[in-house]
Amino acid sequence: MHVAPAPAPPAAAYYANCSAVRAAGAAPIRAGQPGYSRSLDRDGDGVACE
Numbered sequence: 001m002h003v004a005p006a007p008a009p010p011a012a013a014y015y016a017n018c019s020a021v022r023a024a025g026a027a028p029i030r031a032g033q034p035g036y037s038r039s040l041d042r043d044g045d046g047v048a049c050e
């Protein structure tokens with residue numbers, strides 16, 4: 001029986017702004033997720049581009 005290897009972790013994401021996040025279909029981004037940045041989180045609640 002052949003067992004597939006575990007998938008690689010996602011590459012680090014970078015978004016210039018929330019428009020880019022939405023265009024990628026990634027909004028909203030929560031703290032700890034790839035692509036999250038405090039600069040995208042206007043109200044500082046840990047959820048960016050909401």
